[in-house]
Amino acid sequence: MSDVTALAKEREQIYKDLYRGNVPTRVPVSNPLALDAMVEYVGGNVAEIYWDMTKAEAVFDRVCSEFVADQPPGGTRRYPSFYQVLGSKPFVMSSTGHMQHPDVSGMEVEDYDYFISNPYDCIIERILPRLYTELNTTPELRALALAKGFSSWQAEMATVGALNSKIRAKYGFPTIPSGATTAPFDFLADFFRGFTGITKDIRRYPEKVAAACEAITPILVKKGQLPVPSEYGMTVIPLHMGPYLRTKDFELYYFPTLKKQVEMLTEMGINVQLFVESDYDRYIDYLQELPERTILRFEMGDPKLIKEKLGKKFILSGFYPLSLLITGTKEECVDKAKELLDILAPGGGYIFDFDKGALNIVGNLVETLRSVLEYVTLNGSYSPAERAGNVELTPRPNRCAEIVSEIEANMNSKYYTTWENYKQKHPELYQGIDQVIGPKIKRYEDTMFNFIINLCS
Amino acid sequence: MAIYDEIKKAMGDLEEDRLIQLIKEVLDTGGSAEEALKACQEGMDVVGSRFEQSEYFVGDLIYAGDIMTQAVEALKPALASNVGSGKASKMILCTVKGDLHDIGKNIVRSLLEAAGFDVLDLGIDVPPETIVETAKANGIKIVALSGVLTLAIDAMKDTVDAFKNEGMREDVKIIIGGAPVNETVAKLVGSDAWAHSPHETVSICKKWASE
Numbered sequence: 001m002s003d004v005t006a007l008a009k010e011r012e013q014i015y016k017d018l019y020r021g022n023v024p025t026r027v028p029v030s031n032p033l034a035l036d037a038m039v040e041y042v043g044g045n046v047a048e049i050y051w052d053m054t055k056a057e058a059v060f061d062r063v064c065s066e067f068v069a070d071q072p073p074g075g076t077r078r079y080p081s082f083y084q085v086l087g088s089k090p091f092v093m094s095s096t097g098h099m100q101h102p103d104v105s106g107m108e109v110e111d112y113d114y115f116i117s118n119p120y121d122c123i124i125e126r127i128l129p130r131l132y133t134e135l136n137t138t139p140e141l142r143a144l145a146l147a148k149g150f151s152s153w154q155a156e157m158a159t160v161g162a163l164n165s166k167i168r169a170k171y172g173f174p175t176i177p178s179g180a181t182t183a184p185f186d187f188l189a190d191f192f193r194g195f196t197g198i199t200k201d202i203r204r205y206p207e208k209v210a211a212a213c214e215a216i217t218p219i220l221v222k223k224g225q226l227p228v229p230s231e232y233g234m235t236v237i238p239l240h241m242g243p244y245l246r247t248k249d250f251e252l253y254y255f256p257t258l259k260k261q262v263e264m265l266t267e268m269g270i271n272v273q274l275f276v277e278s279d280y281d282r283y284i285d286y287l288q289e290l291p292e293r294t295i296l297r298f299e300m301g302d303p304k305l306i307k308e309k310l311g312k313k314f315i316l317s318g319f320y321p322l323s324l325l326i327t328g329t330k331e332e333c334v335d336k337a338k339e340l341l342d343i344l345a346p347g348g349g350y351i352f353d354f355d356k357g358a359l360n361i362v363g364n365l366v367e368t369l370r371s372v373l374e375y376v377t378l379n380g381s382y383s384p385a386e387r388a389g390n391v392e393l394t395p396r397p398n399r400c401a402e403i404v405s406e407i408e409a410n411m412n413s414k415y416y417t418t419w420e421n422y423k424q425k426h427p428e429l430y431q432g433i434d435q436v437i438g439p440k441i442k443r444y445e446d447t448m449f450n451f452i453i454n455l456c457s
Numbered sequence: 458m459a460i461y462d463e464i465k466k467a468m469g470d471l472e473e474d475r476l477i478q479l480i481k482e483v484l485d486t487g488g489s490a491e492e493a494l495k496a497c498q499e500g501m502d503v504v505g506s507r508f509e510q511s512e513y514f515v516g517d518l519i520y521a522g523d524i525m526t527q528a529v530e531a532l533k534p535a536l537a538s539n540v541g542s543g544k545a546s547k548m549i550l551c552t553v554k555g556d557l558h559d560i561g562k563n564i565v566r567s568l569l570e571a572a573g574f575d576v577l578d579l580g581i582d583v584p585p586e587t588i589v590e591t592a593k594a595n596g597i598k599i600v601a602l603s604g605v606l607t608l609a610i611d612a613m614k615d616t617v618d619a620f621k622n623e624g625m626r627e628d629v630k631i632i633i634g635g636a637p638v639n640e641t642v643a644k645l646v647g648s649d650a651w652a653h654s655p656h657e658t659v660s661i662c663k664k665w666a667s668e
Contacts, residue, residue, distance in 0.1 A: 036608075092557065094554075094555050094556065094557050094582050095554060095555065095582050095584070096554060096555035096582075096608070098555055098606070098608065100556070100557040100558070100606070101557075102557045102558070102559065102581065103558075103559060103560050195516075195519060195560050196519050196523065196560070196563075198516075199516040199517075199519045199520045200520055200523060202516070203471075203473070203520065241516075243514070243515070244514055244515035244516040244519075245514060245516050246513070246514055246516070246517065249516070322607060323607070323637060323639060323641065323642065326607070326610070326642075326645075327641040327642065327645060356607070358607060359606050359607055359608045360607065360608040360611060362607065362608070362610055362611050363610075363645065
């Protein structure tokens, strides 16, 4: 076995142990550099790379060989090509080449009732054409725009998929299937009602907000599926609006459907990582209610208090302030890493990560980040004594197929057809090879579903 | 309770319907639109204080900004002069180059306008040269820069440097705000002040305006 293959296996085992509650051989380390920062580091044009990811290999090569970490950096879903051809309002490239999402609103108050009764149909018919100007046109032009958007999205996924495989093989990164979805309240807030709209809706139409969150939850569970079945895959959910709400509003409108979503994904055998953005000090006791082994990456908070309250049940991550890498000395930054290791590593259940991603190279970031990543990689090992309680990892049952089938059967949408319904409507299909045709037809339906929901989140 | 005290209370308590009804009552009975506006501004001060005390949160500030905008729109036709205290200080507010976020900036704008500032909101993704040119053309003495992403730090520093290069640094006071901002970042950027809370931003700008 080559060194790189052995390294990948070692890293895979670290994450497998972590997800299942064993103490791994060492604390795994994440690299916070976003693609934007990586391009800046090598001296390239950020916009050009985002527009042509076939040119990104050299960027990944340099960063992965010069910054040690256990996962590849630079993951993103936001490539300008398909957003451009669709006339995107929610995702745009700034004048400096960075993809961002301005405050937009694609859903009117009058849409609530339709959204509650059939969210997928409401999204396709009413909301998407408001968020994507090239869809707000004649049926013919809309069909062409969607075809162009979909094909450019698929092309980007293929390019990036091939690049990721190459980089994983070259640098010994583990293969961990990953998914992404959105918390129901955030989905309603981010691009549909907007931050401004949703804060008014909570006061003016609270029952509709609650009902809309419930209605969209199954769709956001289906969206959170992994691209390939795996016991060791991870789905990320970034948490946005919670800290902006009063506690009673968080309790009534934000948390119930988030909790339901995380529980369902966990029952589907998926390891869920929540990016706990901003200040969750008020909500630590709510987080306690989430399923065991949920990964909680914190932007803010007292690591000692959080380790004490949540460390036994959950996998903790985050806390390391990116701003220190920018303004601090190497010694200060390594000391901070040591401090966090001392607090969070004992007993396992810890991934070394930062409070946020780095979008650009500024201040002392290059040297301090390199030092910190090296320090944690070399000093985050667990002793045999600490690992003595580990158990053998055996397959565990999950309800993925059952949960997803039930969601699909209940969508009742004009724009999503289950294989069973498709087959009934198409008796002309060649008989006897359902096991070949069925998965293919379903894959087309699900790929389009993922594309549509990705445009809204 | 006099109607203007009720207006202040309704604004502070974020009672939208009650506030609009009270403003209508003032206008229908020939009351003072100026006094009503002043009461709304005092109510916004209450909102700001409650935010400082963690009784209100960002969602409440957003809602307050919306209610304040409705109140000002309702009162405008009856106001004798421009919105503001009559001694409005002009200032620039914007999100810096490369950053498209504006929710925090818009909250701060509402509070600054409520405090009587004449705010030139230059929007988002604003290059340093635009900020400097606008300041020069309008005799601006106070500049507030907003940013959410860490890349905004660079753009904030570039903006401060742009004022230095124009020989205008001593003529303006610059405050920076947003998620990545802190004392150390403020030193790196070279601003005169920094703030996380809108209320603090308004306090600092008011202090500068009175100097």
